[in-house]
């Protein structure tokens with residue numbers, strides 16, 4: 001319903017608070033389907049047991065309206081802002097920060113944020129430059145899309161960047177991705193989504209890898225050359241035998257997503273970011289009149 005009394009700042013704040021908690025409790029259907037399919041194709045007894053435990057965990061979280069994992073992560077938001085959306089990005093950021101704070105205090109959620117050197121708590125999942133917000137600006141539009149992707153530390157710690165040289169080619173990219181996932185082993189709570197960013201610059205490749213993990217599972221890059229590499233790496237990574245929780249098995253990753261950018265002729269950056277089985281995400285579409293549509297699957 002359009003709001004006549006609530007400011008757009010408050011609408012975005014409440015949407016952010018809802019998204020953060022919702023994402024932590026109710027994982028998207030495509031992730032549920034991918035976990036169920038993984039259970040069907042897993043042949044290792046231990047792997048099956050792990051996947052059945054994950055499935056029971058998701059069901060109990062649903063029944064008891066509780067979190068699918070205790071790690072409430074770091075709050076990451078992806079915003080697509082229409083050029084005619086009436087709230088300036090500075091105020092959108094303030095609303096996302098206040099919504100994250102509100103959700104953490106009111107639920108209550110575990111607070112994870114600390115000063116990176118002193119390790120002292122900086123507040124209810126907020127701090128200097130936290131939450132982390134990525135921006136896209138859309139011409140000829142007056143809406144706002146917000147996607148919340150809480151990111152657990154177990155998987156975030158398994159992040160890798162390498163500045164390959166062009167002569168390393170696609171073979172070098174594949175080798176580095178395989179080395180990264182084998183190095184990660186069971187630490188990022190597999191099976192999850194491997195996000196890969198290729199091209200651009202060092203920082204942009206990492207940004208792209210992060211974007212890749214937030215896509216619906218099994219979606220494919222629109223560039224057929226990149227999509228073929230997604231298919232190939234998905235197959236290769238599942239031949240590593242790492243298996244669910246690193247205890248051995250057929251299913252090491254649920255999917256492999258790649259985002260790419262064109263790059264300098266002497267660059268070949270590759271970034272790998274892992275998203276654990278609890279690949280949480282939830283979205284809201286905010287209209288200029290304050291109407292909000294929530295979307296768990298976007």
Ligand code: SF4
Nearest residue numbers: 069152154155189276
């Ligand atoms: S990596 Fe994911 S599943 Fe593992 S503890 Fe962290 S949030 Fe939970």
